[in-house]
Amino acid sequence: MGGITTWLPLFALAYLAAVLYWARVAAVENGNHQSFFSAGHSLAPWISTLVIGGAALSGWFILGGATEIARTGFTLPAILQAGVVLALPGTILFKRLWYAGERLRLSSQAELFNAHYRSPALVAASVAVAVIFAVGFAGLQLRAVSVLVSDLADGAVSRAMAGLVLSLVLFGYVVIGGLRAVGYVGVLQTVLAAAGLAGLAAYALLDAGGVAALTARLAAFAADPASAGLFSVSGVIRFTAGLGRDETAVTPTALSSFGLAVALLGFQASPLALKLVLSTSSPRGLAAGQTWVAACVFGCLILVGVAILGGVGLVNPAKAPSALLTSLSTVSPWFGAWLVIGLVAGVQLVAGLALIVAGEGLVRHLYKPYFHSRLDRRATVVLARIVIALLALATVLMEALSPVALSALAGLALPLAAQLWTPLLGITWFGWISRPAAVLGVGFGFAAVLLTEPMGLQVLSFLGLDLPWGRWPWGLHSAVWGIAANIAAVLILSAIPRSTAQTSAAADLRRFFASRLAMPPRARALAAAAWSIGLVWVFLAVGPGLVFADVAFGRPGSGRGWLTGLPSIWAWTAALWMLGVGFVWFLAYRMDMAAPSHVAIAPYEPPRQLRPDQRETERARLRTAGITVAIFASLVILVALGFGHLAAR
Amino acid sequence: MAEAMPKQTERGLLVFAIWATLGAAGLCFTLEGLSRDALMLALAGTGAVVAAFVAHMIVNWVYGQGFTRGEATLGIGAYGLLALVFVLAWLSGGVDRAGYLAGLAFFGTLGFGFVAYLAARHGLRGTFSQFHVHGSATGEPK
Numbered sequence: 001m002g003g004i005t006t007w008l009p010l011f012a013l014a015y016l017a018a019v020l021y022w023a024r025v026a027a028v029e030n031g032n033h034q035s036f037f038s039a040g041h042s043l044a045p046w047i048s049t050l051v052i053g054g055a056a057l058s059g060w061f062i063l064g065g066a067t068e069i070a071r072t073g074f075t076l077p078a079i080l081q082a083g084v085v086l087a088l089p090g091t092i093l094f095k096r097l098w099y100a101g102e103r104l105r106l107s108s109q110a111e112l113f114n115a116h117y118r119s120p121a122l123v124a125a126s127v128a129v130a131v132i133f134a135v136g137f138a139g140l141q142l143r144a145v146s147v148l149v150s151d152l153a154d155g156a157v158s159r160a161m162a163g164l165v166l167s168l169v170l171f172g173y174v175v176i177g178g179l180r181a182v183g184y185v186g187v188l189q190t191v192l193a194a195a196g197l198a199g200l201a202a203y204a205l206l207d208a209g210g211v212a213a214l215t216a217r218l219a220a221f222a223a224d225p226a227s228a229g230l231f232s233v234s235g236v237i238r239f240t241a242g243l244g245r246d247e248t249a250v251t252p253t254a255l256s257s258f259g260l261a262v263a264l265l266g267f268q269a270s271p272l273a274l275k276l277v278l279s280t281s282s283p284r285g286l287a288a289g290q291t292w293v294a295a296c297v298f299g300c301l302i303l304v305g306v307a308i309l310g311g312v313g314l315v316n317p318a319k320a321p322s323a324l325l326t327s328l329s330t331v332s333p334w335f336g337a338w339l340v341i342g343l344v345a346g347v348q349l350v351a352g353l354a355l356i357v358a359g360e361g362l363v364r365h366l367y368k369p370y371f372h373s374r375l376d377r378r379a380t381v382v383l384a385r386i387v388i389a390l391l392a393l394a395t396v397l398m399e400a401l402s403p404v405a406l407s408a409l410a411g412l413a414l415p416l417a418a419q420l421w422t423p424l425l426g427i428t429w430f431g432w433i434s435r436p437a438a439v440l441g442v443g444f445g446f447a448a449v450l451l452t453e454p455m456g457l458q459v460l461s462f463l464g465l466d467l468p469w470g471r472w473p474w475g476l477h478s479a480v481w482g483i484a485a486n487i488a489a490v491l492i493l494s495a496i497p498r499s500t501a502q503t504s505a506a507a508d509l510r511r512f513f514a515s516r517l518a519m520p521p522r523a524r525a526l527a528a529a530a531w532s533i534g535l536v537w538v539f540l541a542v543g544p545g546l547v548f549a550d551v552a553f554g555r556p557g558s559g560r561g562w563l564t565g566l567p568s569i570w571a572w573t574a575a576l577w578m579l580g581v582g583f584v585w586f587l588a589y590r591m592d593m594a595a596p597s598h599v600a601i602a603p604y605e606p607p608r609q610l611r612p613d614q615r616e617t618e619r620a621r622l623r624t625a626g627i628t629v630a631i632f633a634s635l636v637i638l639v640a641l642g643f644g645h646l647a648a649r
Numbered sequence: 650m651a652e653a654m655p656k657q658t659e660r661g662l663l664v665f666a667i668w669a670t671l672g673a674a675g676l677c678f679t680l681e682g683l684s685r686d687a688l689m690l691a692l693a694g695t696g697a698v699v700a701a702f703v704a705h706m707i708v709n710w711v712y713g714q715g716f717t718r719g720e721a722t723l724g725i726g727a728y729g730l731l732a733l734v735f736v737l738a739w740l741s742g743g744v745d746r747a748g749y750l751a752g753l754a755f756f757g758t759l760g761f762g763f764v765a766y767l768a769a770r771h772g773l774r775g776t777f778s779q780f781h782v783h784g785s786a787t788g789e790p791k
Contacts, residue, residue, distance in 0.1 A: 043654065047662070192670070281653070281654065338673050338674075338677055
């Protein structure tokens with residue numbers, strides 16, 4: 001009945017037809033260019049909920065997370081705890097951000113930063129993160145899927161061609177239907193990706209001989225002293241110089257898990273997730289979405305599906321996730337084709353969202369306000385489409401020509417996005433975070449991330465400055481170094497009496513939150529309990545408490561074996577995941593942090609101001625920007641020639 | 650500021666999502682059963698397709714609609730085409746025992762389900778009227 005080369009194109013055609021159909025529906029509903037960027041704020045809550053969950057799940061967890069477990073064992077339990085970790089920021093931030101967007105009539109993170117802090121630096125930071133997600137994060141995943149498709153086609157389709165076709169489909173539906181198409185197609189992509197993960201995990205389990213056979217193999221592995229370390233975290237922390245500088249830095253510790261969890265917090269603080277939240281018609285789905293969709297359903301899929309895929313790959317490296325797909329495609333090409341399409345869909349979901357947000361950011365939030373304010377709406381949309389095309393092209397070129405740089409760039413996306421937590425907290429909960437504090441916090445955070453990631457280290461090395469540490473010193477993810485520098489800067493600057501006044505929009509938001517969204521007395525009474533539960537959960541689930549995880553539910557060779565039949569660290573993670581879902585529910589509903597408040601929202605009326613003719617200023621600004629870029633590039637070349645790699649040649 | 654999203658769109662998305670998962674799973678299980686001569690796998694495929702129909706009808710009920718004209722055309726067309734392929738394959742002797750039983754179960758279940766759905770929705774008389782061509786006042790078919 002035909003092999004994978006027959007069925008994959010058939011399933012791909014069906015997928016393409018569905019994608020283009022919904023892109024067309026979106027374009028018709030958009031009517032014109034008015035709602036290209038935000039779908040007229042009309043996305044149904046369930047759509048946003050599903051798509052945010054799907055984008056967070058994306059292809060990374062299906063292939064990346066499982067491959068990581070297959071390689072390093074269960075030493076990074078934060079991977080399996082991702083459902084709860086990804087849901088926490090949404091529970092804490094989304095409700096107030098949605099109301100802020102509705103009050104100020106805004107639809108993106110960059111606009112919120114501009115209105116609340118009046119800071120071009122924060123706007124630029126938000127846009128930069130979106131671009132890195134679009135080119136780096138999504139590009140790396142597209143590359144992984146292109147390689148998989150090319151391998152499955154047995155070389156009939158080259159990797160470059162597979163990447164080009166995938167990017168063309170992506171570009172097509174994004175420019176046709178804008179954010180509305182990303183939302184509509186995202187629903188299909190989410191269910192396909194989730195079904196793909198569930199199906200692949202089921203096949204992996206069947207192929208391994210069932211649950212009993214898999215756990216028996218895992219127990220044998222754990223009983224062997226040579227591989228016992230794959231089932232435990234290696235202490236709380238190890239003071240190493242980082243990857244690339246110290247061989248012992250490879251083994252993850254408990255705080256390595258904490259670092260990964262902090263990085264994962266970045267997704268929901270990224271402009272991607274907020275774009276969907278702010279384009280939603282109502283906050284009704286936020287609590288249910290974070291609790292039941294993200295933490296519970298997707299969390300369970302990750303905890304079970306990814307763990308099974310990784311576990312099977314661990315006991316039999318020939319059955320690592322991508323090899324498993326190849327083997328499935330041989331014995332059952334239709335199932336193989338369906339699951340591959342699920343993976344492609346999961347990757348395209350996050351890539352499409354990133355492209356539209358990055359395109360909007362570059363055109364609507366940077367170019368238009370600072371260099372060409374007379375650009376009308378239609379021209380803005382046309383320009384954004386061109387920029388999206390260029391970003392997609394850049395992604396394809398980087399996939400084909402510089403995969404190492406792509407990988408380094410991708411590594412920056414989550415930790416940089418995590419740095420946007422502080423300005424977002426300033427908008428939602430901590431009004432005392434002033435503009436200078438937020439800007440400097442993000443600046444220091446970005447610097448610390450760059451100094452502990454290969455991209456920054458390589459750039460400095462190119463300029464002749466070799467730092468004495470490698471990637472992730474002390475085994476701590478760059479997100480942790482960034483957030484530590486970020487919080488320190490924010491606290492120090494916020495302690496200094498403020499000289500800068502709040503913007504009128506920020507003052508209005510503070511009054512609005514205080515009068516309409518104040519925590520009810522019942523929730524206030526529970527605040528101490530919430531802090532306590534939260535800290536205990538973090539300590540046990542992704543923090544130093546993980547050192548108990550490998551023995552808490554028994555140990556092979558101890559006479560009793562594993563009490564639940566599963567590796568102790570897996571069972572520990574499952575128990576903490578259940579508590580984590582409860583904690584998210586507690587925050588969302590009992591603490592009223594995500595449950596919708598039924599308040600009427602009158603639009604904020606900013607003070608009327610005359611808008612002087614900006615043309616001369618914008619021309620001067622453009623000249624200045626050009627000269628600055630030229631000087632900066634010259635300086636870089638000069639430094640590299642004088643001290644760096646070019647001098648060494 | 651928010652405009653309402655068309656209910657028809659929400660319903661359409663749910664229908665697509667159902668068929669992209671349950672429908673595709675049904676197709677894959679059926680093919681797997683036929684290729685392995687495994688009746689239970691093929692029946693699992695039929696079960697998944699029936700589950701997709703039930704989910705589709707639940708969505709229809711939630712949104713207060715029936716099947717659209719396009720859905721009905723596609724469904725009946727696909728059913729007819731598959732039935733034709735099955736009969737031709739049977740006549741040419743290309744269907745083994747598992748395939749034969751799975752085919753009967755598939756077409757029988759869906760055919761019975763279709764009639765039962767119409768009867769439940771329109772009543773027996775109304776069901777007949779769905780297919781009966783009424784004459785118009787001018788004597789021309791409508």
